[in-house]
Amino acid sequence: MRVTQRDIARLANVSQATVSRVLSGDDRVESDIRDRVSKVIREQNYQPDVRAQSLRNRRTGMIGLVIKRPQGGIMNDPFYANLIASIVEQLAETEFHLCVDSAVDNEKHLSLYDEMLRSRRVDGLILVESEASDDRILKLQRDKFPFVLIGNPLHAAEVHSVDNDNVHASEQLTRHLIEQGYHRIAFLGAKTGITVSDDRIAGYQRALRGAQDEHLIFHSDFGSEAARETAREILSMANRPDAIVVLDDFMALGVSAASREFKLSVPRDLGIASFNDSSLCEVVNGGLTSVNLNIPEIVRLSVSQLLDIIDNRATSGPRRILVPSSLSIRNSSKKSEVML
Structure with missing residues (x-):
């Protein structure tokens, strides 16, 4: 397999941009780094691809x-x-x-x-x-x-x-709520057709098989305010849910705000769980249960x-x-x- 600039950068423990500067003769590169990169280039018998360089020169970066x-x-x-x-x-x-x-x-x-x-x-x-x-x-x-x-x-x-695997993650999150003693669990997602929301709804439905006859699925625009409006409708139901799985932490913030309007105690009267495990989880009183997606x-x-x-x-x-x-x-x- 042909050796590339990325390979040279990895072996020399420098960035690809530094390798590019060494190859172009940029005198701003420190001498010890230039020597280290040059040594790896010689050892690997690296030959710059002239055609690739020409294409790269037309790149925007x-x-x-x-x-x-x-x-x-x-x-x-x-x-x-x-x-x-x-x-x-x-x-x-x-x-x-x-x-x-x-x-x-x-x-x-x-x-x-x-x-x-x-x-x-x-x-x-x-x-x-x-x-x-x-x-x-x-x-x-x-x-x-x-x-x-x-x-x-x-x-x-x-x-x-x-x-x-958002189906699996949502199934595990919903099962956690079931294990905690919640019996009427709703899901608040995005509009139908957004695959991350659809996948998480599928996981929610899978977890409820045999545990809850009715699937309580609601849809909202993204954002805390839109979710807050929808949560008000959910919590106004005569037979309201006792827990809500929410598409993400930002929307869960809106659900939490709505629960305070209805003077519901979290988690006693209403359980809330969501996805992203973001900094917003600490904003909810006592902390918000959330799925860590490992974004990095x-x-x-x-x-x-x-x-x-x-x-x-x-x-x-x-x-x-x-x-x-x-x-x-x-x-x-x-x-x-x-x-x-």
């Missing part, structure tokens, strides 16, 4: 990330704050930087992808929140544009993707795959990588303890 959220929704959402920080950290030791765009609706979302494909202002894309019918993926595949999906693609065999590892694998695709180094066809998740149990679901 940018990796794109487009997020669909309501106005101002990104800055308040710890999932995206964590995701963006992890991507920036992974790219820090490469020649690439992150370009983030946001869209408030589907039309703007797709137009951003169209513009990126036309202008080629990024060299590759990281996609998030796949949908059952995802026009973004079709556009990128038609154009043979490098991308990796963080999520569960509808046709997994055709897409490079990294994700958790998801990002590490996603960035590695994407850079291999950009460098034409992918050793296999598209594949789906699953990263294990774990359950962080806090006060919001510990009904068995408060009932003692």
Whole structure:
């Protein structure tokens, strides 16, 4: 297998950008580092690919990330704050930087992808929140544009993707609530068609087989305020749920706020559990039970795959990588303890 700049960087314990600077004769590289890199180059008999260098010279050095959220929704959402920080950290030791765009609706979302494909202002894309019918993926595949999906693609065999097993994670989270003594458990997810929400609903339904006859499934827009509005409707039911599994921590914050409006004690009167295990978990009184998705590892694998695709180094066809998740149990679901 041909030795690449990334191999040299790994063996010399430097960034790929540093190797590139040494090869270009950049005198800003410290002499001891230059000597170390040069030694590895000689030992590995590395020969720069002139054609690849020519293509790289036409690169933008940018990796794109487009997020669909309501106005101002990104800055308040710890999932995206964590995701963006992890991507920036992974790219820090490469020649690439992150370009983030946001869209408030589907039309703007797709137009951003169209513009990126036309202008080629990024060299590759990281996609998030796949949908059952995802026009973004079709556009990128038609154009043979490098991308990796963080999520569960509808046709997994055709897409490079990294994700958790959200069906299993949701099943485990729901079973935890059952074990804690909750008997009427609801699920608050996103609109139908968002695959991460659909997968977690499937796990919730699987866990309830034999434990609860009725599936109490509700849908909301993303964000704490939208979830708060929907939670008010749920908690106003004559036979209201005694626990709610929520799609993510940001939405769970809205559910927690609604529970206070109804003067419900968490976890005695209402159990709340969600996903992401973000900093918001400490905001809920006593702590919010949440699934840790291991975002840094998801990002590490996603960035590695994407850079291999950009460098034409992918050793296999598209594949789906699953990263294990774990359950962080806090006060919001510990009904068995408060009932003692």
